[in-house]
Amino acid sequence: MAIYLSFKEIWRNRTKYFLFSLVIALISVLVLFTAGLGEGLATNNKEYLEKLDAQLLVFQTDVSFSTIESRLDYKKYKRARRIDGIADAGPIAFSNVKVVVKQDEEPVDVSFIGVEPDRPGAPKAIFGTDLRSYPSKIALIDQSTADLIGAQVGDKITIKSTQGTEDKLYDLTVTGIAGGQRYFFRPSIFVSLSTWDKYRPKADPDSYSTQPVLNVIAVKAKNSTNLSYLESAITNIIDDVEVTDIQTAYESAPGYSEQQGTLNTIKGFTFLIGTLVIGGFFQIQILQKLPQIGMLKAIGAPNRLVSATAISQIVIVSLFGVIIGTLATFALAATLPSNVPVYFTTSSVAVTIVTLLLIGPAGGMLSIRMAHKVEPLTALDM
Amino acid sequence: MDRYILNTIDLSKTYRSNELVVHAVSKVSLQVKPGEFIALVGPSGSGKTTMLAMLATLLESTSGHIYIDGEPFDDMNQKQRAKFRREKIGFTFQDNNLVPYLTAIENVELMLRLNKIYSTSEAKRAKDLLLRLGLDEQINSLPSQMSKGQQQRVAIARSLIHDPRVVLADEPTASLDTQRAKQVVQIFSDLIHEEKRAGIMVTHDLRMCKYVDKVIQMVDGSINRIIDEPADIDVLAGTSEFDKLSTPALL
Numbered sequence: 200m201a202i203y204l205s206f207k208e209i210w211r212n213r214t215k216y217f218l219f220s221l222v223i224a225l226i227s228v229l230v231l232f233t234a235g236l237g238e239g240l241a242t243n244n245k246e247y248l249e250k251l252d253a254q255l256l257v258f259q260t261d262v263s264f265s266t267i268e269s270r271l272d273y274k275k276y277k278r279a280r281r282i283d284g285i286a287d288a289g290p291i292a293f294s295n296v297k298v299v300v301k302q303d304e305e306p307v308d309v310s311f312i313g314v315e316p317d318r319p320g321a322p323k324a325i326f327g328t329d330l331r332s333y334p335s336k337i338a339l340i341d342q343s344t345a346d347l348i349g350a351q352v353g354d355k356i357t358i359k360s361t362q363g364t365e366d367k368l369y370d371l372t373v374t375g376i377a378g379g380q381r382y383f384f385r386p387s388i389f390v391s392l393s394t395w396d397k398y399r400p401k402a403d404p405d406s407y408s409t410q411p412v413l414n415v416i417a418v419k420a421k422n423s424t425n426l427s428y429l430e431s432a433i434t435n436i437i438d439d440v441e442v443t444d445i446q447t448a449y450e451s452a453p454g455y456s457e458q459q460g461t462l463n464t465i466k467g468f469t470f471l472i473g474t475l476v477i478g479g480f481f482q483i484q485i486l487q488k489l490p491q492i493g494m495l496k497a498i499g500a501p502n503r504l505v506s507a508t509a510i511s512q513i514v515i516v517s518l519f520g521v522i523i524g525t526l527a528t529f530a531l532a533a534t535l536p537s538n539v540p541v542y543f544t545t546s547s548v549a550v551t552i553v554t555l556l557l558i559g560p561a562g563g564m565l566s567i568r569m570a571h572k573v574e575p576l577t578a579l580d581m
Numbered sequence: 582m583d584r585y586i587l588n589t590i591d592l593s594k595t596y597r598s599n600e601l602v603v604h605a606v607s608k609v610s611l612q613v614k615p616g617e618f619i620a621l622v623g624p625s626g627s628g629k630t631t632m633l634a635m636l637a638t639l640l641e642s643t644s645g646h647i648y649i650d651g652e653p654f655d656d657m658n659q660k661q662r663a664k665f666r667r668e669k670i671g672f673t674f675q676d677n678n679l680v681p682y683l684t685a686i687e688n689v690e691l692m693l694r695l696n697k698i699y700s701t702s703e704a705k706r707a708k709d710l711l712l713r714l715g716l717d718e719q720i721n722s723l724p725s726q727m728s729k730g731q732q733q734r735v736a737i738a739r740s741l742i743h744d745p746r747v748v749l750a751d752e753p754t755a756s757l758d759t760q761r762a763k764q765v766v767q768i769f770s771d772l773i774h775e776e777k778r779a780g781i782m783v784t785h786d787l788r789m790c791k792y793v794d795k796v797i798q799m800v801d802g803s804i805n806r807i808i809d810e811p812a813d814i815d816v817l818a819g820t821s822e823f824d825k826l827s828t829p830a831l832l
Binding site for chain 2 (some may be wrong): 203499502
């Protein structure tokens, strides 16, 4: 009965309710877009670290888990591999270079990451072959690099790196393409550690090694259920290191928490505004319908029918608005340039949609309470 | 007692505000037999609407008893009263009678749905009732597409479709012209008589009293006068006798 009355009212006033659904759709677009932007920015920041085949990262002490500031001697990596409870460990060294696309085009900034092939930190290829130590002038690039510069397996790419005071160009052959492995807002190129040290930007072009200074060590545990024990073991055995899990590591990246906090605040405020807008609309609706509600009660409509009608109306209008908003968001996202980082994951979209559907009834609670309290005699002016 | 559908015994309603005590209805005893249609008349403030609100279980009495079909509803809670209203009482109001987003037929069917007795045969009965009320072309019209008179006729159909024992009407002709008003009350009266229901209509318009079986005049919350043969009441129009029925100052 409540659904019957709701549908009848919405259908007979469809223009009004459609327009209000559009308001909810706009709120949905804003919230979903903010969520997608948050996810996109986070992904750009953490994608490589999040996909590591490891549970822990070893950093230098007192650098607040900053991958850029952390410096670890190669020997520490060797030592880490021998610790009981560690299944495998891999060195990771970060730097930035540019990839020359065409003569007349701006070079593309990429993360230049040195890893040890087949060790934690070296991504698996989805096309071509995984990274190898030899020959030296080969690289595994991530999908976003491939998309950005239009490179395929077997292509040669040219990187530009500052050696001393001069920009030098080096050719690398793409032997494989990994999935998305963006790091610190840049697409990534993976090379062996020795190649990395040779080609990374540095003050002294002749200073490179096959066992260079690393930034972090990725640790894969034998037993991932007791990581705190392993953390203690590593810090007890290796001097001047700190160990943390992957999530803490990427959340400690400069600006990460501030950026996510800002976006979450925007999202929170949008939810709040949505709640108030929906609440306000339905409250006005109820105020306009007081005599009608009074009449329904006077002819014997129970309070729960009046409330259920109001709730189902809010749910129907909200659902319609959220569906339109979600479709509009996906359509809008599809038209955005690829450098705008808007990503949608099933979980983030589902959580956002469920929250949007809940704010309708939450905002409408006051109007439902108002409908519940309508006195037939007063409403009918008897 | 059971030969009356509606029976009130010493029914009173008193409002208190600080030191002020207002006896809106004072010890009214009223009996309505099956098929009897009564008009409650009287000036503003005479207690007729309060009386109607109590009979409709919308307002609790201060003292006294009300029986409908011998069943008292003095001790009913709000939920029970709502159920009692939708099953036993048919109500027509002065305004805001219809649900604006339901068509004429849907408004009538609303009572069937509320009472969970909606079926194809009941829906046909609702349609037949509207046809009888001369609303052939308005069956699928929304209230906004109908005249006031047509709306009141739909409201009458709605108040009768669920076979209530008591039918109450609060100034059903207030917003109608004389011709329409007479037509509406005539139909109302016919349906009450045919179906052997108890009908009570509050009205200011004494010309409508020729269609009822009894006129009860209320003054200051009490029954002042009962006219048992009101059929020729409009003959009195323009006379002091007529004025006395609605103007207590002249009594």
